[in-house]
Amino acid sequence: MNPRSVVVTGAGRGIGRAIALELAHTGFDVIATVRTEERAEALRTEVAGTGAAVRTVLLDVADPTSCVTAFTRIAGMTDGGPWAVVNNAGFAQPGAVEDVDDELVRRQLETNLVAPARIARLVLPAMRDRRAGRIVNVSSVAGRVSLPMLGWYCASKRGLESVTDALRMETEPFGVKVSLVEPGSYRTGIWRTGAELLPDDRASVYAEQYAAAGARLRGGQDLPGPRPVALAVRKALTARRPQPRYLVGGGTRSTTVLDAVAPTAASDRVKQLATGLRSAPPRVTRALARLRVK
Numbered sequence: 052m053n054p055r056s057v058v059v060t061g062a063g064r065g066i067g068r069a070i071a072l073e074l075a076h077t078g079f080d081v082i083a084t085v086r087t088e089e090r091a092e093a094l095r096t097e098v099a100g101t102g103a104a105v106r107t108v109l110l111d112v113a114d115p116t117s118c119v120t121a122f123t124r125i126a127g128m129t130d131g132g133p134w135a136v137v138n139n140a141g142f143a144q145p146g147a148v149e150d151v152d153d154e155l156v157r158r159q160l161e162t163n164l165v166a167p168a169r170i171a172r173l174v175l176p177a178m179r180d181r182r183a184g185r186i187v188n189v190s191s192v193a194g195r196v197s198l199p200m201l202g203w204y205c206a207s208k209r210g211l212e213s214v215t216d217a218l219r220m221e222t223e224p225f226g227v228k229v230s231l232v233e234p235g236s237y238r239t240g241i242w243r244t245g246a247e248l249l250p251d252d253r254a255s256v257y258a259e260q261y262a263a264a265g266a267r268l269r270g271g272q273d274l275p276g277p278r279p280v281a282l283a284v285r286k287a288l289t290a291r292r293p294q295p296r297y298l299v300g301g302g303t304r305s306t307t308v309l310d311a312v313a314p315t316a317a318s319d320r321v322k323q324l325a326t327g328l329r330s331a332p333p334r335v336t337r338a339l340a341r342l343r344v345k
């Protein structure tokens with residue numbers, strides 16, 4: 052029997068690359084999409100160096116024509132269409148809601164929310180004909196917990212969660228299984244890209260927060276590598292009954308539970324403190340300083 056073919060979008064680096072590698076070593080026929088021929092070649096060479104193989108297709112998920120061209124080509128490579136798609140390509144647009152203009156908002160929503168739905172439309176007819184298929188959408192804890200200075204990213208992922216929930220119920224009677232993977236924070240290029248996308252701080256009332264966020268984003272990447280996310284995607288593709296959602300990473304479950312049950316005023320305050328929108332009351336600062344001295 053031919054191996055099952057799985058398309059992974061945004062597979063040239065970060066989480067997508069980890070997913071492509073993991074699935075290739077699991078025995079799937081991986082079709083990794085990237086945006087440039089150089090990245091395609093680099094990825095094929097890198098995977099070959101680990102003793103596995105991927106095929107590559109060029110795709111900009113935010114461009115509808117590119118999506119149609121890529122998935123027409125993929126249909127030709129896979130006997131009518133892939134068995135599964137992992138919608139991973141995405142980025143995080145930082146900035147206060149007030150500072151992100153319409154064009155940037157559209158780009159964020161187009162890439163993280165509209166594109167996965169468009170790709171589902173392109174692959175579902177063949178999956179339905181075969182009465183088999185899987186779609187895994189890579190969301191984020193930010194799809195469940197909204198954070199200041201990251202409002203549009205959170206909106207894109209919250210929207211993706213909502214659409215994915217509807218899609219899962221719609222396609223289940225036709226044998227197509229749909230899951231969400233919701234990672235916490237992992238060491239990838241998303242942080243550096245985010246730093247480059249920070250709004251112009253000189254023009255903003257949030258200049259101080261952007262300066263601090265920029266330093267954090269550009270600075271230490273003291274985070275784990277993305278393999279746990281790839282393992283969760285593998286589970287969603289190999290389990291007989293995949294879960295609707297896979298939260299990945301230490302602290303993600305407690306974060307989502309706390310955010311759901313804590314009074315909004317309290318969780319708002321914690322998030323404001325964490326993003327520098329408010330400072331701790333003087334007595335808390337003094338107590339913390341005393342702790343530090345000891």
Ligand SMILES: NC(=O)c1ccc[n+]([C@@H]2O[C@H](COP(=O)([O-])OP(=O)(O)OC[C@H]3O[C@@H](n4cnc5c(N)ncnc54)[C@H](OP(=O)(O)O)[C@@H]3O)[C@@H](O)[C@H]2O)c1
Pocket residue numbers: 060061062063064065066067085086087090110111112113114139140141142143162189190191192233234235236237238239240241242244
């Ligand atoms: N890292 C984390 O902590 C984290 C946490 C939660 C969720 N996520 C999600 O995980 C996914 C992957 O992010 P990452 O952390 O691996 O970031 P990354 O290292 O920056 O990789 C992002 C990938 O998406 C691709 N991409 C972006 N826009 C695209 C477009 N219009 N068309 C095609 N490809 C596009 C990039 O391609 P190029 O190489 O061509 O730029 C790159 O391969 C995203 O959906 C992100 O929201 C990440």
